[in-house]
Amino acid sequence: MKIFGYRVPMMASLLVWCIVWEIVGRLDLMLMLPPFSDVLAAAFELVQTPSWQGATVTTLRAFVTGMVLAIAVGIPLGILMGRSKIADDLLGMWVNIFSSAPLSAIVPVLMILFGFGEKTIVAAVFLFAIWIIVLDTRAGVRHISPSLIEMARSYGASRRVLYAKIILWAALPEILAGIRLGLIRGVKGVVIGQLLVAIVGYGALFETFSRNFRMAEFWALTIILFAFALVIAELIERAEAKVEYYAGARQ
Amino acid sequence: MTTGIRTESEAAGLAPLARRGEATGWQDKPVLLRLLSIALFAGAWEIAGRIPVSFAFPTFSDTMIAFFGLIADGSMPSAYLSTLQPLVLGVVLSTFLGVGLGTLCGLWRTGEWLLIPVFIVLQAAPVAAFIPMVTFIYGIGMTAKTLAVMILALPVIVLNTYKAVRNVNESLLVMCRSFLGTRWQTVAKIILPDASPVIFAGLRLGVAAGFVGVVLAELLITPTGIGDLITFHRSRADYAEMYATIGSIIALSTLTLVFLQWIEVRVFRPEKRGT
Amino acid sequence: MRDAVLRNGLKPIPAAVDSIVEVRGISKTYGDVEALRGIDLDFPRGKLTSLLGPSGCGKTTLLKIIAGLISADAGTITVDGKQVSAPGPERAFVFQDFALMPWATVMRNVAFGLELRGIGKAEREDKARHYIAEVGLAGFENKYPHELSGGMRQRVGLARALSVDADVLLLDEPFSAVDEQNRRKFQEDLIRLRTTQNKTFIFVTHSIEEAVYISDRIVLLSPRPGRVSRIIEPEVDRSGDPERIHRDKHYLDTVDEIWQGLKQYVD
Numbered sequence: 125m126k127i128f129g130y131r132v133p134m135m136a137s138l139l140v141w142c143i144v145w146e147i148v149g150r151l152d153l154m155l156m157l158p159p160f161s162d163v164l165a166a167a168f169e170l171v172q173t174p175s176w177q178g179a180t181v182t183t184l185r186a187f188v189t190g191m192v193l194a195i196a197v198g199i200p201l202g203i204l205m206g207r208s209k210i211a212d213d214l215l216g217m218w219v220n221i222f223s224s225a226p227l228s229a230i231v232p233v234l235m236i237l238f239g240f241g242e243k244t245i246v247a248a249v250f251l252f253a254i255w256i257i258v259l260d261t262r263a264g265v266r267h268i269s270p271s272l273i274e275m276a277r278s279y280g281a282s283r284r285v286l287y288a289k290i291i292l293w294a295a296l297p298e299i300l301a302g303i304r305l306g307l308i309r310g311v312k313g314v315v316i317g318q319l320l321v322a323i324v325g326y327g328a329l330f331e332t333f334s335r336n337f338r339m340a341e342f343w344a345l346t347i348i349l350f351a352f353a354l355v356i357a358e359l360i361e362r363a364e365a366k367v368e369y370y371a372g373a374r375q
Numbered sequence: 376m377t378t379g380i381r382t383e384s385e386a387a388g389l390a391p392l393a394r395r396g397e398a399t400g401w402q403d404k405p406v407l408l409r410l411l412s413i414a415l416f417a418g419a420w421e422i423a424g425r426i427p428v429s430f431a432f433p434t435f436s437d438t439m440i441a442f443f444g445l446i447a448d449g450s451m452p453s454a455y456l457s458t459l460q461p462l463v464l465g466v467v468l469s470t471f472l473g474v475g476l477g478t479l480c481g482l483w484r485t486g487e488w489l490l491i492p493v494f495i496v497l498q499a500a501p502v503a504a505f506i507p508m509v510t511f512i513y514g515i516g517m518t519a520k521t522l523a524v525m526i527l528a529l530p531v532i533v534l535n536t537y538k539a540v541r542n543v544n545e546s547l548l549v550m551c552r553s554f555l556g557t558r559w560q561t562v563a564k565i566i567l568p569d570a571s572p573v574i575f576a577g578l579r580l581g582v583a584a585g586f587v588g589v590v591l592a593e594l595l596i597t598p599t600g601i602g603d604l605i606t607f608h609r610s611r612a613d614y615a616e617m618y619a620t621i622g623s624i625i626a627l628s629t630l631t632l633v634f635l636q637w638i639e640v641r642v643f644r645p646e647k648r649g650t
Numbered sequence: 651m652r653d654a655v656l657r658n659g660l661k662p663i664p665a666a667v668d669s670i671v672e673v674r675g676i677s678k679t680y681g682d683v684e685a686l687r688g689i690d691l692d693f694p695r696g697k698l699t700s701l702l703g704p705s706g707c708g709k710t711t712l713l714k715i716i717a718g719l720i721s722a723d724a725g726t727i728t729v730d731g732k733q734v735s736a737p738g739p740e741r742a743f744v745f746q747d748f749a750l751m752p753w754a755t756v757m758r759n760v761a762f763g764l765e766l767r768g769i770g771k772a773e774r775e776d777k778a779r780h781y782i783a784e785v786g787l788a789g790f791e792n793k794y795p796h797e798l799s800g801g802m803r804q805r806v807g808l809a810r811a812l813s814v815d816a817d818v819l820l821l822d823e824p825f826s827a828v829d830e831q832n833r834r835k836f837q838e839d840l841i842r843l844r845t846t847q848n849k850t851f852i853f854v855t856h857s858i859e860e861a862v863y864i865s866d867r868i869v870l871l872s873p874r875p876g877r878v879s880r881i882i883e884p885e886v887d888r889s890g891d892p893e894r895i896h897r898d899k900h901y902l903d904t905v906d907e908i909w910q911g912l913k914q915y916v917d
Contacts, residue, residue, distance in 0.1 A: 137492050156512055214412050224632055225625040226586035228503075228594065232605050233621060236431040236614070308499055315501035320594055334507050342508070350500035357499050549719055550749035553737045554763040554814065564766070568753050643753075 158340045167344035175329065176345075183325040186242050187314045190249025194306055198254045199299060202261025203291065212262070219262075223255035227313070231320045245317040245324055252313025253306035260302025264295030297367050304360040311353045433615040441615035442623060450604065451623065458600030458624075461517055462589045465524025466582055473529050473581065474574060477536025481570075482562065491537060498530040503591055510596040520599075523592035528581040535577025539570035572643040579635045586628040670695040670850050671716060671818060676725035678711055684875035685711045689725070691869060691878060693818075698844050698851040700861040700868045702908070704915045708876025709854045710746075710822055716852065717743050717820050729818065739767075742816035746823045748803045750795040756782060757791040759806050763814035774813075781809040784846075786839060801832030812847065821853045825860065837864055838892040858912070862886065862904045863895060870908065873915055880911065 142160050149159030158166075170176045205212045205219070231248055238244040268291060276290045292299075318327025326345065333342040417435045424434030433441070445451035480487040506523045513519040543566045551565045593602020601624050608617040669692035676689040685708040693699050701709040714720040716727055718737040726733050729740055737743075742763065750759050757775060758765070760782055764774035782791055785805040795803055804824050811819050825833040841864055844851060855861050861868050862884050872879040884904045886895055895901055 137488050138496070140489065141493060154512075156508065213408050214415060217409060217412050218416060221625065221629045224580075224583045224628070226583070226590045226628050228587050228591045229601070229605065229621045229624050232594065232609055233431075233618065236609060237429050312501045312503060316503045316591060319503060319507070319591075330504060330507060334511065346504050349504060350496060353500045354496065546745060546747050546749045547751060550743070550745060551766070553717055553719055553741075553743040554766050554810075555737055555739060556766045560766055564762075565751070568751065571753075 155337075156339055158343065162340045163343040163347065166340035167348060170341055170344050171348070179325040179329050182242060183245075183314060183318065186245035186317075186325065187249055187310060190246040190313065191253055191307065191310050193246070194250045194253035194257060194310065195303060197250075198257030198302070198306065199261050201254075202258040202299070202302070203265050203287070203295070205258065206262040206265025206295070207291075216262075219255055219258050222251075223259055227251055228316050228320070231317055234317070235321060240321055240323060242324060244321055245314055248317030249310045249313040252316075253310035256309060257299075257302040257306040260298045260305065261295060264298025264302075265291060267298065268294040297364065300360065300364045300367055304357060304364065307356050307360060308353065311349075311356065315349065431612075431614050433618055437615040438618045438622065441613070442619035445604075445616060445619055451620065454600045454604045454620075455627075456600075458589055458593065458602070461520035461592075462524055462585055464517075465521040465588065466528055466578075466585045468521070469525045469528040469532055469581055469585070470578055472525075473532030473577070474536050477533040477574070477577075478540050478567070478570075480533070480537045481540025482566075487537070487541075491534070494530045494533045494537075497526075498534055502526050502530075503587075506588075506592055506595055509592075515596055515598075519596060520589055520592045523596075524585040524588040527584040527588035527591075531584055532577045532581040535580065536570070536574045539573035539577070540566055542573075543569045572639065575635075575639045575643050579632055579639065582635060583628065583632060586624070586631075590624060668695045669693055670730055671852065672728040673712070673716065674726050674728070676712065676715055676722045676727070678708065678715065678720070678723050686715075686722075687875035687877055689876070689878060693850060693852055694867065695817075695850055696848060697866040698853060698864060700853045700855055700865040701871060702855055702858065702861040702868050703871035703876070703879075704873055704912060705856060706876075707871040707873040707915075709856075709871050712871075712876070713820050713822055713852060713854045717741055719743070739814065740816055741818045741820055742811035742814050744804070744807050744811045744819065744821040744824045746826055748795070748800075748807045748827070750803055750806055752795055755792050755794060756787060756798070756806050759795065760809045760813055763810055767814070777813050778809070781813045782806075784812065784843070785809045799832065800828045801836055804828055804836065808843075812843075812849075816849070818850045818852065821851065823854050823856065826856075833860075840864055841888055841892055858905050858908050862901055862908065868908070870911065882908065 145157070146160040148154070149157050149162065201215070201219075205215055227248075230251060231244070234244045234247045234251070238247050272290060272294060273286065276286050281290065315326065318325050319330060321327055322331050326349065329345055330342065332338075333345065420435040420438075424432055424437065427434075442451075476486075476490060480490050505526055509519050509522045509526070513522060547565050547569060548561065551561045556564065589600075590602055593600050594606065595602075598606060601620060604620045605617055608614070608620065671691075671693040673689055673691040673693075676686055677684075678686040689712060701712060703709050711720060715722045716729075718727075718734055718741070721735060728734070729738065734741075751762070754762070757778055761774040761778035764777060779791065782788060785808050787802060787805050787809065790798065790802065795806065798806070804827070807824070808821075811821075825836055828836060837860060840851075844864075853861075853865065863886075865884060868882045868884065869878060870880040870882065871877065882904065884900065886898055886901045886904070888895060
């Protein structure tokens with residue numbers, strides 16, 4: 125609620141920080157920090173280079189593949205855990221552990237299992253994103269009012285119809301929240317995966333830029349990445365706002 | 376669902392005992408079921424390792440043997456000694472800085488306007504990209520590792536503290552005013568106690584993020600500690616040792632988080648005690 | 651005041667002899683909604699006065715303005731001859747939602763008003779213990795609010811208000827979140843407390859029965875905009891068994907009369 129009141133000023137304060145950045149950059153205080161305008165210029169040039177475009181395609185492809193897999197596996201798993209007590213008892217503990225575990229430690233395993241390539245990145249995205257999707261889906265299914273399910277049963281809904289027309293929709297707000305958080309985690313997964321593999325996509329670019337002290341480009345890439353993460357979060361939040369429409373009326 | 380800023384902490388932390396409350400309920404399950412769950416996991420791992428699904432996939436038993444071997448020869452304890460120092464230091468510094476900044480932003484509008492957007496960006500963005508940069512500035516030592524921990528842990532701590540302070544129970548504030556509480560008394564006796572459970576939940580998330588940060592720093596930049604142990608055994612194709620190390624850090628982080636949650640319930644939530 | 655002439659043979663109210671709280675010309679508007687318009691009221695010392703009316707009549711707003719928790723757009727509040735615009739030590743508030751600190755024991759909650767005034771631990775706990783017993787919660791000093799029922803929680807809120815030695819107690823629908831059985835018991839206790847504590851009570855309620863049951867004086871407010879429509883002094887004998895009041899003829903007549911008057915405001 126409050127955030128909408130702050131939307132505009134919030135952006136304004138980021139502008140203030142950009143100006144501070146520009147001033148600090150111009151003062152040449154730190155080698156690491158070129159002026160913000162240089163970074164913007166570098167970003168502009170960067171997006172025109174084939175190496176950036178290639179890296180972006182690779183990164184996006186890995187990200188999308190990983191996310192699709194995480195969603196496709198995560199939602200059914202979450203629904204299963206929400207509906208079946210045995211599945212919940214057996215899997216709940218592990219899902220909880222992995223949802224907050226330092227998954228960056230597992231990336232080296234992925235590297236030897238899947239090779240130093242895109243498959244590892246896909247696996248990293250999948251591994252980072254899936255757990256929160258499972259948890260939120262499960263919570264959503266758990267929160268469905270039993271009378272809603274009894275209603276469907278009393279009107280003769282079959283099992284398939286019950287899942288397709290009641291459970292999935294009733295849990296949709298939580299599922300979407302899970303997907304949004306999963307996307308944010310997935311972005312972190314793709315970046316951490318690429319940084320560790322270091323020869324794929326943005327990871328390779330980061331490696332090159334930082335090794336050659338091309339700081340403006342390094343920052344430009346970082347900003348592009350941040351912007352990408354924020355845009356994704358924003359888009360899914362829009363979708364959520366639509367669903368909230370009836371989620372609010374649900375109570 | 377419309378209140379506040381939507382960040383990761385919302386689902387994973389802000390309502391840890393409400394919205395995700397059931398998710399954490401496994402801790403209350405009978406020990407037997409948990410043991411069965413562990414046994415099944417170990418069994419599946421053992422079978423997968425025996426098939427084997429990959430040349431780089433050791434069995435559970437080999438991994439356990441390797442784990443005890445690593446403890447016996449002292450390499451794992453010494454690795455943890457070097458990993459835990461920056462982790463603890465980074466988490467402690469993030470706690471003081473994060474709770475301080477978060478409280479400030481919660482109470483002071485200008486601070487909120489200036490700082491909260493920055494932390495929202497840092498929270499949603501893959502800040503891990505900064506870690507190579509940190510090495511550049513501070514070299515490959517304790518400082519760089521501590522900073523890596525702080526970069527990941529600070530935003531979640533700041534945002535949780537800020538939200539806890541902002542969403543303090545309105546009726547208690549009115550109550551305090553009606554009984555003539557001063558501004559300072561309101562902060563010390565109402566706002567901070569009321570916010571403390573959520574602040575502590577934020578610390579828990581901060582610790583989880585700190586584990587990610589320290590492991591990442593060690594894998595990426597400073598070949599020491601646990602990260603080095605993982606890299607070293609991978610390069611020698613001692614996969615059992617490598618898996619044992621990874622498993623140990625995940626287990627350690629899980630136990631730490633469970634312990635913190637236990638403290639949270641004990642200390643900060645009298646209404647949840649004994650339930 | 652012009653509507654304050656009563657029918658049905660009830661005595662018209664005498665001019666307030668000694669009023670402790672004086673409300674003069676209070677108006678309050680929220681956006682387009684005129685919550686209160688030109689309220690003039692006197693609250694006699696040592697009496698229990700109820701503010702009664704349908705939802706939207708601004709009774710809680712008026713109470714909070716008297717408490718100094720909300721500022722009025724126009725008009726003045728005088729307590730004991732002094733004009734006030736902020737909370738003060740001579741008034742204490744009892745909240746509809748109890749407003750208890752969940753992290754603090756009954757003892758600390760009750761002593762909280764004294765704690766804020768910087769009174770030493772031993773002294774404030776002695777005093778709190780006295781009032782905890784007074785409201786019937788002896789033995790619950792070290793319990794937490796979540797361990798108490800709704801009725802008991804509100805007793806804690808009442809003990810907290812009593813313990814700061816205020817002359818005027820402001821109660822904002824204190825029983826609305828308390829279940830029916832506990833409410834009855836609590837109302838009986840309040841009648842008893844009123845005679846022993848020698849304080850002035852201003853009580854907001856939307857229950858006609860409750861108002862007639864416990865009040866010396868009832869101020870009826872009409873909604874949109876909130877104005878004083880009538881003032882009634884129910885002639886109910888509260889000296890004997892409180893159970894008996896519910897069957898008292900005057901009690902039943904007054905309840906019915908007020909209901910006839912309020913009916914028009916019910917949608």
